[in-house]
Amino acid sequence: MTIITRIAKNSVMVILANISTIITSLILLPIIARYLGPNLFGDYAFVKNFTSFLLLLNFLGIQDIMIREIAKNKTIADKYLGNALLIRSLISSLLILIIISLIKFLNLSPLVVTAIYITVFAEIFAAYSILFVSIFKSFERMEYEALLGFSSNMLLLIIVIAVIYFDIGFLWLFIAAGVANLVQLLLGIYFCSNKFVRPMFQINFELWKYLIKEGIFL
Numbered sequence: 001m002t003i004i005t006r007i008a009k010n011s012v013m014v015i016l017a018n019i020s021t022i023i024t025s026l027i028l029l030p031i032i033a034r035y036l037g038p039n040l041f042g043d044y045a046f047v048k049n050f051t052s053f054l055l056l057l058n059f060l061g062i063q064d065i066m067i068r069e070i071a072k073n074k075t076i077a078d079k080y081l082g083n084a085l086l087i088r089s090l091i092s093s094l095l096i097l098i099i100i101s102l103i104k105f106l107n108l109s110p111l112v113v114t115a116i117y118i119t120v121f122a123e124i125f126a127a128y129s130i131l132f133v134s135i136f137k138s139f140e141r142m143e144y145e146a147l148l149g150f151s152s153n154m155l156l157l158i159i160v161i162a163v164i165y166f167d168i169g170f171l172w173l174f175i176a177a178g179v180a181n182l183v184q185l186l187l188g189i190y191f192c193s194n195k196f197v198r199p200m201f202q203i204n205f206e207l208w209k210y211l212i213k214e215g216i217f218l
Contacts, residue, residue, distance in 0.1 A: 013145065013146040014142050017142075017145055020149055020154075024153040032173060044115075047112060047115045051123055054098065058091050058124065063134040063215075065214045066081070066084055066134045067134050067137045067138050070139075071140075074139065077138065077139075078198060079202065079207070082202060083204055083208060085131060088128060088131065092124045095120075099116065099120055115170065118174040119174050122178035123181075125182050126184070128188075132148075132189060132192045144195070148184050148188055151183065151187060160173060160176045
């Protein structure tokens with residue numbers, strides 16, 4: 001495969017993945033808003049915004065540094081992936097503690113608190129998935145990124161429509177996102193382990209320092 005052909009193929013795959021995400025969002029947002037009504041949709045938006053804002057720190061930009069470095073030297077992929085997963089696990093644990101502490105000071109209903117906890121784990125699944133997607137990008141195999149994105153979006157769409165059709169309730173909208181993100185993560189682990197590399201969980205604090213220092217500005 002020539003360089004031009006490979007670039008064109010990867011560009012198309014990225015575009016298709018982004019299109020599926022945009023279409024899914026455009027379909028889901030109005031039907032969720034209509035299903036929940038003004039009051040519950042306000043709670044839904046609060047949960048999404050609250051968790052997204054706090055968990056933004058979980059991403060740091062480490063995945064971008066991984067792509068840059070692994071693309072230059074594929075042999076370091078297992079070491080970078082393993083250490084990135086360990087860093088993300090540590091940061092996720094700290095953020096969970098922060099969120100638990102904040103919730104104690106907020107006057108939130110038990111329903112909203114439960115939704116926050118479900119969404120936290122859903123977002124953590126997504127944060128892990130991005131690290132595996134970084135491997136696909138580093139090896140210039142964006143078709144796997146597109147497959148993960150499309151599978152996750154379609155599953156989310158199907159589950160949310162089922163929740164609304166059978167009128168299961170508010171919390172299941174968040175569970176739907178958690179299931180979709182978990183499936184995306186499991187697919188990422190499977191393809192990465194069988195087609196590319198398996199993470200090497202050997203702590204390297206110098207690498208941790210480098211990834212965090214370089215990634216935080218991104």
